[in-house]
Amino acid sequence: xxxxxxxxxxxxxxxxxxxxxxxxxxxxxxxxxxxxxxxxxxxxxxxxxxxxxxxxxxxxxxxxxxxxxxxxxxxxxxxxxxxxxxxxxxxxxxxxxxxxxxxxxxxxxxxxxxxxxxxxxxxxxxxxxxxxxxxxxxxxxxxxxxxxxxxxxxxxxxxxxxxxxxxxxxxxxxxxxxxxxxxxxxxxxxxxxxxxxxxxxxxxxxxxxxxxxxxxxxxxxxxxxxxxxxxxxxxxxxxxxxxxxxxxxxxxxxxxxxxxxxxxxxxxxxxxxxxxxxxx
Amino acid sequence: xxxxxxxxxxxxxxxxxxxxxxxxxxxxxxxxxxxxxxxxxxxxxxxxxxxxxxxxxxxxxxxxxxxxxxxxxxxxxxxxxxxxxxxxxxxxxxxxxxxxxxxxxxxxxxxxxxxxxxxxxxxxxxxxxxxxxxxxxxxxxxxxxxxxxxxxxxxxxxxxxxxxxxxxxxxxxxxxxxxxxx
Ligand code: SF4
Numbered sequence: 433x434x435x436x437x438x439x440x441x442x443x444x445x446x447x448x449x450x451x452x453x454x455x456x457x458x459x460x461x462x463x464x465x466x467x468x469x470x471x472x473x474x475x476x477x478x479x480x481x482x483x484x485x486x487x488x489x490x491x492x493x494x495x496x497x498x499x500x501x502x503x504x505x506x507x508x509x510x511x512x513x514x515x516x517x518x519x520x521x522x523x524x525x526x527x528x529x530x531x532x533x534x535x536x537x538x539x540x541x542x543x544x545x546x547x548x549x550x551x552x553x554x555x556x557x558x559x560x561x562x563x564x565x566x567x568x569x570x571x572x573x574x575x576x577x578x579x580x581x582x583x584x585x586x587x588x589x590x591x592x593x594x595x596x597x598x599x600x601x602x603x604x605x606x607x608x609x610x611x612x613x614x615x616x617x618x619x620x621x622x623x624x625x626x627x628x629x630x631x632x633x634x635x636x637x638x639x640x641x642x643x644x645x646x647x648x649x650x651x652x653x654x655x656x657x658x659x660x661x662x663x664x665x666x667x668x669x670x671x672x673x674x675x676x677x678x679x680x681x682x683x684x685x686x687x688x689x690x691x692x693x694x695x696x697x698x699x700x701x702x703x704x705x706x707x708x709x710x711x712x
Numbered sequence: 713x714x715x716x717x718x719x720x721x722x723x724x725x726x727x728x729x730x731x732x733x734x735x736x737x738x739x740x741x742x743x744x745x746x747x748x749x750x751x752x753x754x755x756x757x758x759x760x761x762x763x764x765x766x767x768x769x770x771x772x773x774x775x776x777x778x779x780x781x782x783x784x785x786x787x788x789x790x791x792x793x794x795x796x797x798x799x800x801x802x803x804x805x806x807x808x809x810x811x812x813x814x815x816x817x818x819x820x821x822x823x824x825x826x827x828x829x830x831x832x833x834x835x836x837x838x839x840x841x842x843x844x845x846x847x848x849x850x851x852x853x854x855x856x857x858x859x860x861x862x863x864x865x866x867x868x869x870x871x872x873x874x875x876x877x878x879x880x881x882x883x884x885x886x887x888x889x890x891x892x893x894x
Binding site: 472473475476478479482483485486487489490493494495496497498499500501537538539540541551578579580583611612613615665666667668669671672673674675676702703704 | 732734774775776777778779780783786787788789791792794814815816834836837838839840841842844845859860872874876884885887888889890891892893894
């Protein structure tokens with residue numbers, strides 16, 4: 433058994449909130465650099481250049497890449513052999529968010545009741561997804577998620593007969609619908625299967641994958657490639673102002689599902705596709 | 713070459729800008745998001761004075777991150793403009809000539825732009841750090857209780873934007889996409 437103290441978690445989460453919002457992951461940065469070279473539209477090229485400069489400035493000055501420092505979304509893997517001392521895991525994470533968003537001068541973007549909209553003042557509560565795993569590790573991944581791209585995400589309850597073509601059609605429709613509002617170029621997270629809520633979670637998780645990675649199933653990896661090409665052929669381009677870079681990557685995650693259904697979720701991840709992981 | 717524009721601009725100047733042009737804005741702009749727009753319109757209905765002079769106004773749809781010590785403003789990129797579509801035509805009727813944001817606008821907004829002589833320019837969504845460097849002064853002038861969503865007066869220097877929908881209704885979102893779709 434391993435003991436992890438409440439205060440250790442608070443400290444780690446606080447640092448993660450700040451670092452995830454200041455420093456763009458290198459894989460995303462490299463993908464943006466490469467797209468800047470390949471982009472055919474002159475305006476699009478300039479935009480991609482500015483997006484990279486923006487990330488450089490944030491890194492150098494230690495300031496948020498984007499003012500929307502997001503909902504604090506966490507994926508937590510808790511080893512069965514871990515004992516948390518000094519308080520609840522959930523409270524530790526929220527305390528870390530509270531401290532991180534305050535000390536890091538991050539924007540607090542969470543409102544209490546969605547209909548009455550009073551700001552909670554400290555960006556809590558976080559949205560936390562837990563997974564219990566074997567062993568003695570506590571892994572915490574943060575993926576701060578901006579509202580602009582989140583608002584353009586979609587769930588489709590497709591039927592099995594719609595097949596691959598149905599998935600493609602829905603994804604292209606969702607990207608076209610998202611268009612300029614989602615801060616293009618995007619990473620497109622896709623969840624296929626499971627059920628209504630599971631597919632959405634898969635789509636969100638897909639956004640946290642390394643940008644160069646492909647699905648392990650060759651068939652899904654092929655579909656990722658085809659979709660990326662077809663999305664970029666739409667011409668929507670950086671910021672939606674026309675061009676050949678609409679998406680940087682398409683990531684698909686799947687899960688078994690009911691004989692009657694084929695749920696599909698598409699989560700748009702803007703170019704500030706932040707995430708950061710620690711293991712305690 | 714980027715065109716240097718002193719803001720605010722009047723209707724004639726707004727009408728002279730063409731979709732696709734890159735501009736560097738210099739002068740004074742005001743931030744307002746949905747909450748501030750909603751309140752301005754409610755205030756007006758209740759007969760209260762408006763918090764800013766509407767004639768020739770340039771509004772930036774943005775809610776900045778808090779400034780760090782020594783910083784004028786925190787990261788301050790644009791927010792999605794579509795959420796202001798409900799309110800924008802009224803503001804243009806009152807005299808607003810420039811909207812700065814990101815993303816699509818509806819037909820009512822574009823019709824109002826044509827009618828009143830206003831222009832829609834976009835800044836890069838997600839480039840909040842870079843844009844914060846183009847703001848030299850900031851002060852809160854109204855609705856302070858709204859926090860990041862209050863109305864801030866910003867003095868900007870070489871603030872980069874792209875004319876996205878002009879007052880003739882030319883729309884770079886449509887033409888740009890058409891040009892590059894395969
Ligand atoms: S969608 Fe992303 S890049 Fe755009 S404003 Fe929101 S967090 Fe920033």
